[in-house]
Each structure stands twice: as C-alpha cells, then as structure tokens.
Amino acid sequence: MPKHQSTVNEYIVQALAEYGNLPALSNLHSDVTFSYGDTAREIGRLHLFFNGIGLKKGDHVAICARNSAEWGVAFLALVTYGAVTVSILADFQADDIKGLTLHSDARLLMIDTHTAHALGDERMAEINKSVLGIVELGSLTPYAEPAAVTAQTLATLPLATELAETEPSVMFLPKVAELAPDDPVVINYTSGSTGDPKGVVLPERSIWSNIRYSIDGLTFLNPGDGTICMLPLAHMFGLLVDLLHPFVKGCHIHFVTRTPSPAVIMDAFASVKPKLIVSVPLVIEKIIRKKVFPQLEKQPLKTLVKIPGVCSIIYRKLHNKLIDAFGGNLQQLILGGAGVSADVESFLRKIRFPFTVGYGMTEAGPLIGYASWDEQRAGTCGHIVDRMAIRIESKDPANIPGIIYVKGDNVMTGYYKNRKATDAVMGADGWMNTGDIGTVGADGLISLRGRDKNMILGPSGQNIYPEEIEAKLNAVAPVAESLVIDGDKGQLTALIYLDPEATEKMSDGEKSAAAAQAVKKVNASLASYEQLRDVVVMKEEFEKTPKRSIRRFLYTADSVKRING
16 A cells, blocks of 8 residues: 655655656557556656646646546656646537637647547647647647747647656656645536536645545555556546556556447456546446346246345356456456346345445545445445535434535535636536535435435425436336426426337337336336326437436436437
8 A cells, every 4th residue: 555645746756756667548449558667667758748837736627528547647757847737528519629728818728639530630730729739648749830939839749758758757756746735736617417517626735635436445456456447537546546546556547548438347347447437327328238137037047046045156157257257366347327226136135246336526636435246235335535524504414304514624625717617517616516415324324316406396395306207217128218307397208218129129109118018117116296197208308418327417207308309
C-alpha cells in the first residue's frame, strides 16, 4: 500500500519514484506502453511544452479524446504542472465540444484524430482564435491554421523532447506544483441527461480524498497488478478509480481504446486477468442475460437448481465459470452509474459473486457510498465514504425516502460560471442536494429510490419512483429499455423499446402484444397507484447522453406522439 501522502501530487511523484521500471500505462490494441520511468519523462516533456507556450499555474487545458495511455499521461502532466484539466467526452456532438471548450476558458485543447475528424477544420479554426493552440495528444502536433503561438509551440517541441530523453529527473521533479486544498484540479462537464451540461469544479481536496479512500478500501491491488480502464476518463469514475487509484499503487493500467462491446471487453479480461473491474451495470447485465440465463432455462439445469444441496453445487460451478470469464483473478467487480436489475443482482448474490454497487456523482468527485461485496445487501449502494457525511430529508430516514444531502471533502466547489445552478444545490452550511431520493438503514447502508426530478405524484399524493418500475420492465424479455412517464390524464404510461434482435421477425402487432404482456407481468407486482395504464412501443432506441443515460427530459406525453408519429 502506498505511504500516506497529504496531496495528490505527492502520491503521483511517489509512484513515479518507486515504480520506475514497472509498466504503467498501455493501450490494449496497440504496442504503446509507458513504464513509470517513461511516464516521468513524458510528464517532463509536457511540462517544458506547457512552459514554452506560456501556460501558467491555474490555467485551463481541455482534453477531448478517447481513452488512451496518452490521455493518462496528459492528465498527470497537467495536475503536476498545476493546470486545471477540463475533461470533455469525446462522444459529445461537435458543436458541444466547441461550445464547452470556449465556455471553460481553456487556453489549450488536446485532442486525438477521432475528435479532430468530428470537429472539422472550420470549428477548429474558430476554437483556435480563443486558445493558444490545438494539439494532438502524445505527439503535440498542432491542428488548425498555424498562428504565431502555434509556431512558438512547434519551436518548443525539439528542446522538450531532447531534454526529456537526457535529464528527466532534473527537469521533472522541481516542477511539481503545490496545490492548496481548494485549488481547482478538474472541471468535468456532465453529460446532460436532464438538460445542458454543467462544468463541475473539483478541488484538490476532492481528488485527494477520493484517492485516499480507494487506497484504504481496495487493499488487494499490488504493484505490477494489471487493471483495465474501460470507463471514459472524461467521467470521474473512470478518471479516479480506473486511472489515479491504480496508478498511485504501481499497477499496470490497460486502456480499452476500441468501442467497449461485450466481445472487446471479454477479450480484455482474458488478456489482463484483472483483480478489479469497474463497470456500468448494462455491460454486466448483457453478459448475464445472454450467456447465463438462457442456460438456466434449459433442462436438466432448470430442475436441478430447485433441488436443495444440488443447487449449491451448480451455483458454485456457475460462480467459477463466471470468474473465469472475467479473467480468473477477479476479487471485486464494482458497478456504478445506475442500479442493477433485481433479477441479475439476485442471481449474482445466489452464486456469491464478488460484486458491489457503488454510489457517486460527478459533484462528489465521484465517491459517496461504497461497501465491499461481502458487506452489502441487496438493493443498497454502500456506506457513506470517509471524510463525508450524509443526511436524509425525512421524518424517518431509515424507512421513509427523502432527498439525500451530502457534505465533506469530496464535494465540488460549484459549477463553472454558473452561480444559479450552484446555489440551487449548495447550501451555505456546506450541505449539497444530490437530487437523489433514498434511505439510510440502521446498518448505515444507503438505498436509492430515484431522482427527485423524476418522481411522479400519484392520484392521492403518493410518491411514485419511475426508475423502480423501469427496472422491473427491463428485466422482462423482450424489453430492452423503458421509461415511465406521467401520460395523458395523469395515467402512468410505459414507453418501451424492444430488443431488436429478439423481435426481428415479429410483426408490429406481435411487438405490441409482447410489450403489453410485459406491462401486465410488471403490474402484478405493483401497488394500485403505480399501475401502468398505457403502453407505447418506441420505434427507435431512446436518445442517450454519451454515458448512455436516457435523456429523460425529451420524453413527455406530447413529445412521444411526435417522435412515434
């Protein structure tokens, strides 16, 4: 375990100094690998480059690129230089990338060929008028029409590269910035599931506290262990848990540089054999539903799992088989970003699979709740993490859901250049309104019910949490995804998008019947005030944010009529 350090940069420097010969960052689908020593040299080269173009401590630098070792190096260089990283998802629309770069007051934009192609020459020329330059990650090759400062950039590169190769320790170590706890480190733009993206300003104390908690809570990772980074680095879960946390432990981080399809991910597991996997539930649910559940419906397994004694043997074999599918060394699978469907969670708990569900949000950098798999119970998402406090706005926080408030070191300082949005969630006493509704049990475990904005008021004033109903719908074949909205005349309406593969040969009438049957099955488990009174089969998949959350605000009773014709 790394020695206790009091700042983020002390952790980074400690890793560079102690693990110099170990591999640090690799691109899974290419031959790019940086050792910790290589990473120090690359950081030094970037420091010289930043200095050469006149970048100062506290200046903003935007990174918009797909995951890669070069992305990781750029972030480490920026934080140790004292610059503020503006992380922008590469899957944002081109106009949004341009708009967020300008809104963030970035002085430099670092991109890859994917983002360059998406932006195009015209947008890059517009951005170039407001920044020192647009450069490619890794090579630092300038994009857009060369300007005077771009020419200065080019002149800086040979010197930076030459010095990086000859005197890495001399040029790097003295340049590490000293950051105060409230100094900004990251501006992370949320993906806008409820509207326009907002720039979350995360200070040094938040990043440090999250790193410290990960070190203390995930003790099974050792120097040299392989890990996989498949969550976007432009999301705080990816940046913190998949990059910074394993880096300061001396791990070998492998970046999934291709679209993370189930096949690509399973190949990565087989190659790296990770002890820790961090993912969103959707990926794991697809694997379980398509690879495991169909087998359990076949004879003789369908009968055998109902026989006491025999079922435990079968579950043990399924456990081992699933561990092997994840590379064979898995000690913990952490799921976050959404709840796990009840059927998948129930199955994984039956076979004692080492998975847990975390609770976090960008505004907490990201950790709020976590518990190890053997501490957690079904439907919960952990205890409040260290250096954080939680309270529920409810008369009975253990049993009656209320809005969740959090306070502590992890919490953001606010939204960049958006005082109105900041004041809407941040109280003068430091408590932040998460917008989530939930409870905290007597055992301290947090349970989420849904988002405050999404809650629907029932006919007699009852609180209806659409996410809970949607989770039940999504567990019924052939439903792929769903939304529950307040439809015409106050009746609950289920918007259902069916699995295109499973319904490929169905007529429109058969699809409607399948959706109606799914609703009927779910209604049998719902209270009278939660009953779904109408169902609409969506012709196309719901519009998503880059992190694959449905843009709920687009779907109202009136808009659905327009969308579906």
